[in-house]
Amino acid sequence: MSGLNHLSDTELVDLCNTGDRSDAVEAYETLYARHKDYVLRVAFRYVGDADLALDVLQDTFSYILKKFPPPGEGLVLKAQLQTLLYVVARNNAISILRKTNKGEAGGEIDPDDLPAPAYRDSSDLATLLRGLTPGQKEIVTLRFIDDLPLRDIGEILNIPLGTVKSRLHKAIDALRKAPGVIAFFEK
Amino acid sequence: MHEEDNLETLPDELVAELKKSDKRGSLITARVDRSLANLAREQFASRPEKRRRIAPAWYAVAATVLLAVLVVPLSNRFGTVDDGLYADVDNSGQIDIADVLTLARRSDGEVTQAELNAFAMKVVSLADSGETS
Numbered sequence: 001m002s003g004l005n006h007l008s009d010t011e012l013v014d015l016c017n018t019g020d021r022s023d024a025v026e027a028y029e030t031l032y033a034r035h036k037d038y039v040l041r042v043a044f045r046y047v048g049d050a051d052l053a054l055d056v057l058q059d060t061f062s063y064i065l066k067k068f069p070p071p072g073e074g075l076v077l078k079a080q081l082q083t084l085l086y087v088v089a090r091n092n093a094i095s096i097l098r099k100t101n102k103g104e105a106g107g108e109i110d111p112d113d114l115p116a117p118a119y120r121d122s123s124d125l126a127t128l129l130r131g132l133t134p135g136q137k138e139i140v141t142l143r144f145i146d147d148l149p150l151r152d153i154g155e156i157l158n159i160p161l162g163t164v165k166s167r168l169h170k171a172i173d174a175l176r177k178a179p180g181v182i183a184f185f186e187k
Numbered sequence: 188m189h190e191e192d193n194l195e196t197l198p199d200e201l202v203a204e205l206k207k208s209d210k211r212g213s214l215i216t217a218r219v220d221r222s223l224a225n226l227a228r229e230q231f232a233s234r235p236e237k238r239r240r241i242a243p244a245w246y247a248v249a250a251t252v253l254l255a256v257l258v259v260p261l262s263n264r265f266g267t268v269d270d271g272l273y274a275d276v277d278n279s280g281q282i283d284i285a286d287v288l289t290l291a292r293r294s295d296g297e298v299t300q301a302e303l304n305a306f307a308m309k310v311v312s313l314a315d316s317g318e319t320s
Contacts, residue, residue, distance in 0.1 A: 019234070020234055020235055020237040021231050021234040021236045022236060023237075024227075024234055025227050025228055028227040028230075029224055032220075032223055032224075036220075037213060037215070040213070040214060040215060041209055054215065057219065058219060058222065058223065062223070062226060065223075065226055065227060065230050066230070068230065068231070124207075125205065125209050127208075128208055140205075143195075144202050144205055144206075145205050145206050145209050165195070168195050169195060175197070175201075184197075184200055184201035184204070
């Protein structure tokens, strides 16, 4: 257990930016321990493969690490760290899918065209969300599994808050009719 | 959390089911953890390392004094004290064990435990041999 575990993400990022050597290393390791399972879950949603998800995990935390000086200029959090990790993990997942040619469209995955997780395995989650569009699955996942605020979801999807609200509303409507979960609404 | 975050909700049981379905056993091996830890150490290697400031523990000083009383007459094999440290710290007019304790209290980590130990040993050693300061 890290001795810095009582610190917030923002405080740990500050230590990584400006702390001395041992504090910076310990702060980074604390952030990694705190968020690695989350990043792995996000990665797995996209790539559906354990080995590829681990590659995404390592690429994501390496990317974050390089933001700290030197040589980085320092990491400035504009939203929750979790939000940044989601975006970086998603981009890395798409990049890895491109390289491995496992994309749904023969490896031609454009992040702007396909921002939603593919749920490539036959997991319970894929079953529950069956019937939703990829965009609806993503917004439900971000809101109700990752517990992200609507504003952070807007940052991730690069859409205004109003659009987040309307998409979420439509996603919940679709969920009410989804065969995997309709029973939950009838209780 | 903003007010708008509570406008759209799902049944609690469904949320719990969704969260449960997204969990899977951790695939992250110790090798992956070590790999990223090593990267972090490399990344931050050029950062300065802070000087450790360890305040001497009172019990450690007391133990040293006891050890000095018992052992010094038999053997004087401990380290020598820095002349700068061997001083009348409490301005009592003589250098004695009270100076060691005062120094330990005031040093705030600037003086190491080893230096204090050597100071205590010298004080006890001189007292035992009848020398005065």
